[in-house]
Amino acid sequence: MSFPMATTGLYSSVVFGVFSSTQRFLGQLRHGDAAAAPSLADMTVASSVAGFVSVAIGTPVDLVKIRLQMQTQPYSKDVKLKPTAPGSPVYRGPIHCFWTILQKEGIAGIYRGTVAMLLRDVPGYCVYFIPYAVFCDWATPEGCISPSPFSVWLAGGVAGAISWGLCTPMDVVKSRLQADGVYLNQYKGTLDCILQSYQNEGLKVFFRGLTVNTVRGFPSSAAMFLGYELSLKAMKRGQTETNP
Secondary structure, three states: OHHHHHHHHHHHHHHHHHHHHHHHHHHHHHHOOOOOOOOHHHHHHHHHHHHHHHHHHHHHHHHHHHHHHHOOOOOOOOOOOOOOOOOOOOOOOHHHHHHHHHHHHHHHHHOOOHHHHHHHHHHHHHHHHHHHHHHHHHHOOOOOOOOOHHHHHHHHHHHHHHHHHHHHHHHHHHHHHHHOOOOOOOOOOHHHHHHHHHHHHOHHHHHOOHHHHHHHHHHHHHHHHHHHHHHHHHHHHHHHHHOO
């Protein structure tokens, strides 16, 4: 958990920052006003850009997390770096895992599963930010300038559950590609992974973890959006008090 926890602030700030900045840029470009209400097309483009940029940070983090989660035995200095038994300890921690992959597999190894992650995150953030905006608008009473904290929390949770539920198939493929290469190299690429998984295990394999992803998506996204919106309000209030 240490590596994802240490990088989640950077990852989230990049995703939300790119999304907001792209929306403002499109508002200025299309309407001549960066503060103009974003259209559906603007949100779709901004979400796609955020998903594309997020892969640069998210792929190495997910790779390290998955490689460490595969280990079922404690690390020992006497272990070989290329064990053949699944679950054998290869890495003693996240930093060691990252540098070992970089040394043994290069930059390509660190970004293993990038295509699958792009196919997961680019559409995934579209069904993340857009439902959030829709539910926030629906839950905000007429006459109110901004949604209540509860509305933000609920909209964020629903958006997260929808996004993770729809992204589960590509998440399965991405995870399999990133896990591959520790004990054996089974897949040649994203398409080969999809075909082999389907041929060996059928269509249901792409929905493994669907319930867990959906249930996890609600509280994590609810907290993420609530923290984001409250932080923005606090910073705007601070700027107003500093520059009346």
